[in-house]
Amino acid sequence: MDKKFRFSNTHTDFQARDAKVVFGWRYSPRIIFKAAKGTKLIDMDNNEYYDLTSGMMCMVLGHSHPELTEVMREMAGTFLHQSSWYSNPWAVEFAERLGENTPGDLKVVNFAVTGSEANEIAMRMALAATGKYDIVSMIRGLHGGSLAVEALTSVGGNRRKNLGPLMFPAKANALLPPYCYRCPVNNTYPGCDIACLKSSEEMLEFVTSQNIAGIMAETIPVPGGMIVPPKEWLPRLAALAKRWGALLILDECQLAPARTGKMWAMEHYGVTPDIVTWGKGLSAGLAVCGTITTPQIAEQVRGDAGLLWAGTYSSDPLAAAVALKQLDIVLRDKLDERAEQLGAIAEAELLALKSKYSCIGDVRGKGLYRMLDIVKDPGSKIPDPIMAERIRYNCALEGVIGISVKHYFRFAPPLIVTEAEIKDIVGRLDIAIKRAMDGFPRDVDVRESSSLSIGDRPIAAE
Numbered sequence: 001m002d003k004k005f006r007f008s009n010t011h012t013d014f015q016a017r018d019a020k021v022v023f024g025w026r027y028s029p030r031i032i033f034k035a036a037k038g039t040k041l042i043d044m045d046n047n048e049y050y051d052l053t054s055g056m057m058c059m060v061l062g063h064s065h066p067e068l069t070e071v072m073r074e075m076a077g078t079f080l081h082q083s084s085w086y087s088n089p090w091a092v093e094f095a096e097r098l099g100e101n102t103p104g105d106l107k108v109v110n111f112a113v114t115g116s117e118a119n120e121i122a123m124r125m126a127l128a129a130t131g132k133y134d135i136v137s138m139i140r141g142l143h144g145g146s147l148a149v150e151a152l153t154s155v156g157g158n159r160r161k162n163l164g165p166l167m168f169p170a171k172a173n174a175l176l177p178p179y180c181y182r183c184p185v186n187n188t189y190p191g192c193d194i195a196c197l198k199s200s201e202e203m204l205e206f207v208t209s210q211n212i213a214g215i216m217a218e219t220i221p222v223p224g225g226m227i228v229p230p231k232e233w234l235p236r237l238a239a240l241a242k243r244w245g246a247l248l249i250l251d252e253c254q255l256a257p258a259r260t261g262k263m264w265a266m267e268h269y270g271v272t273p274d275i276v277t278w279g280k281g282l283s284a285g286l287a288v289c290g291t292i293t294t295p296q297i298a299e300q301v302r303g304d305a306g307l308l309w310a311g312t313y314s315s316d317p318l319a320a321a322v323a324l325k326q327l328d329i330v331l332r333d334k335l336d337e338r339a340e341q342l343g344a345i346a347e348a349e350l351l352a353l354k355s356k357y358s359c360i361g362d363v364r365g366k367g368l369y370r371m372l373d374i375v376k377d378p379g380s381k382i383p384d385p386i387m388a389e390r391i392r393y394n395c396a397l398e399g400v401i402g403i404s405v406k407h408y409f410r411f412a413p414p415l416i417v418t419e420a421e422i423k424d425i426v427g428r429l430d431i432a433i434k435r436a437m438d439g440f441p442r443d444v445d446v447r448e449s450s451s452l453s454i455g456d457r458p459i460a461a462e
């Protein structure tokens, strides 16, 4: 049952020009979008598609939200950029509002422009606060692509291929993931008593110099497989960090605000870290990211390890004003509650697909962030990245733009999505999975689809 994309000459021409001059990840076919509104993207031929990943998980309020557009218009004519050596009211208020809505004594913001930079700032803070050196991270964690955080990232694919000694301190990926679906220590929850963490502590002794400044982890590791930890894991990780005299750094770039059903995912576990890093969803799609720490740690690290930290675009007025407005809307409209309620509906719909299709091994996630684990068969749980890519391709044919990374297919619509839209999206996903399981399209090429793509070769159908 073949179905084809049909692109106009203008669209095809842009696709060819993009391939020639832009060195960027691209799924096949290279759909070129010209606009976006609400939950939808619009391509050069005016075809509409649901945006199932909220851009790069940034567009919490969907695209072209009227209240944000208004702020952008106003700020464009008022104040766009300034020297990072001065401040502006929007940055101050945004930092205040973040602090007011973050657990514990996390009140002081260091702005950055990417999640990677935020995590590097957190690394500097850990070194400065403890006087130690090792930063320990988790296998299957992702913390960004600049080289220091790439060393803490371990999600496979081609990301670290041939980077060699630039990957310092790579050997510090010492924590085993609490990945119950494919348990790294071949045990079963809850009888395991979180054996993965016990083994991880042993690893710390074996592979670090036992001089641990910080332990960095995503609260729910997303790119590594939407690993929702059992409830005991994070409190025990916090206790482990304390035992080793290390700061606990939680990376919530993928998770905050509200997406998992709480403002911060850490609130599901009752754990407050020493530093939390944020980006994507809190950025509203602009270059505003950062760290939040306690006043005490901020004072302690001032003047050390290059801190405080600011680059060219840190806390720019337009970006700060838009992010502030977005956060106020998230709070005003209680989007955490909405994500929880609609997330339960999405989960039920996706579980119904799981019972229908043997290629869905597991459905994991929280709130409006879910992931399908695509497998050869549920018994073996052998990952099937080819099938995941086929599903993504067929979704695009059905008017749903999603991402499949390795064998994980993400479900992360803007938090303004409605129940009817969720059902419509899942209906289209159903058609896409059926066609994928029928073997369409035959040949799949994911070489340029993301930093996590596997291997150098096109993956042909077996």
Ligand SMILES: Cc1ncc(COP(=O)(O)O)c(C=O)c1O
Residues within 6 Å of the ligand: 113, 114, 115, 116, 117, 119, 142, 143, 144, 145, 218, 222, 223, 251, 252, 253, 254, 279, 280
């Ligand atoms: C959990 C996590 N942390 C950090 C980053 C890096 O963010 P950025 O791409 O803005 O540098 C990412 C990016 O995907 C991420 O998923």
